[in-house]
Amino acid sequence: GQNIxxxxxxTATEGAxxxxxxxxxxxxxxxxxxxxxxxxxxxxxxxxxxxDGLEEKGRFSSFLSRSKGYSYLLLKELQMKDSASYLxxxxxxxxxxxxxxxxKLIIKx
Amino acid sequence: GAVVSQHPSWVICKSxxxxxxxxxxxxxxxxxxxxYRQFPKQSLMLMATSNEGSxxxxxxxxEKDKFLINHASLTLSTLxxxxxxxxxxxFYICSAKDRMDTEAFFGQGTRLTVV
Numbered sequence: 001g002q003n004i005x006x007x008x009x010x011t012a013t014e015g016a017x018x019x020x021x022x023x024x025x026x027x028x029x030x031x032x033x034x035x036x037x038x039x040x041x042x043x044x045x046x047x048x049x050x051x052d053g054l055e056e057k058g059r060f061s062s063f064l065s066r067s068k069g070y071s072y073l074l075l076k077e078l079q080m081k082d083s084a085s086y087l088x089x090x091x092x093x094x095x096x097x098x099x100x101x102x103x104k105l106i107i108k109x
Numbered sequence: 110g111a112v113v114s115q116h117p118s119w120v121i122c123k124s125x126x127x128x129x130x131x132x133x134x135x136x137x138x139x140x141x142x143x144x145y146r147q148f149p150k151q152s153l154m155l156m157a158t159s160n161e162g163s164x165x166x167x168x169x170x171x172e173k174d175k176f177l178i179n180h181a182s183l184t185l186s187t188l189x190x191x192x193x194x195x196x197x198x199x200f201y202i203c204s205a206k207d208r209m210d211t212e213a214f215f216g217q218g219t220r221l222t223v224v
Contacts, residue, residue, distance in 0.1 A: 033212075042115075042202050042218040043153070087152060097143075097213070101152040 002026045004100035006088050011106045012078055020073045020086050020103045028093020032064050032071045035087040037102065043087055046073065075105075083107045111137045113205050115216025122193055122223055130188045130219045132203030139205035142186040143213060144178060147200040159186055193223040 003025045012018040031050035035043035049055055049064035061074040073086055085102040092098055112135040122128050141160050145153040159165035159180035167173045177189040190197055200220050206213040
């Protein structure tokens with residue numbers, strides 16, 4: 001079957017670094033997405049990885065290892081506004097997104 | 110990035126009535142649109158995928174006669190919740206992509222409350 005696993009909740013301190021992990025099992029693979037979702041709002045796109053390695057985009061970086069079925073989202077210099085849910089989604093061979101349940105990130109001052 | 114506009118943002122309706130939600134791509138041709146439902150504290154659940162000019166493909170467990178999807182043009186898809194019941198209260202989100210893009214762009218979402 002197809003499955004995405006990510007932690008339910010994480011807590012971090014303002015100004016610190018946090019890494020949110022995601023493991024996936026899909027029928028075929030066409031890339032791994034990370035989205036940010038604030039409560040009551042639609043998800044917003046953060047990153048897309050299809051090749052192994054680290055993609056850096058400002059304070060956010062995303063890593064992919066296809067052989068391990070593993071990705072992480074790294075958030076640096078955390079700000080209070082980063083408090084949100086972070087959704088990991090893998091695209092399968094039919095170009096359908098398989099969604100994780102999301103990781104709720106709580107930032108404390 | 111591309112813009113997807115979803116209306117209404119929120120709606121309250123009486124049990125037994127029908128509600129239509131619109132999803133428009135404003136600056137690109139949406140050859141494929143996805144409709145999701147999200148219950149509180151849960152992830153997105155794909156309800157159906159629609160390609161322009163074709164019938165929607167519904168996910169297992171989603172009643173196609175209850176959730177009517179129309180994708181008649183390259184810029185507009187609609188989801189109609191027919192004979193709504195309180196258990197249909199949820200956050201409905203559309204996303205759209207064209208055939209050249211991998212990324213799908215999300216609408217703002219519609220919070221439906223059935224009373």
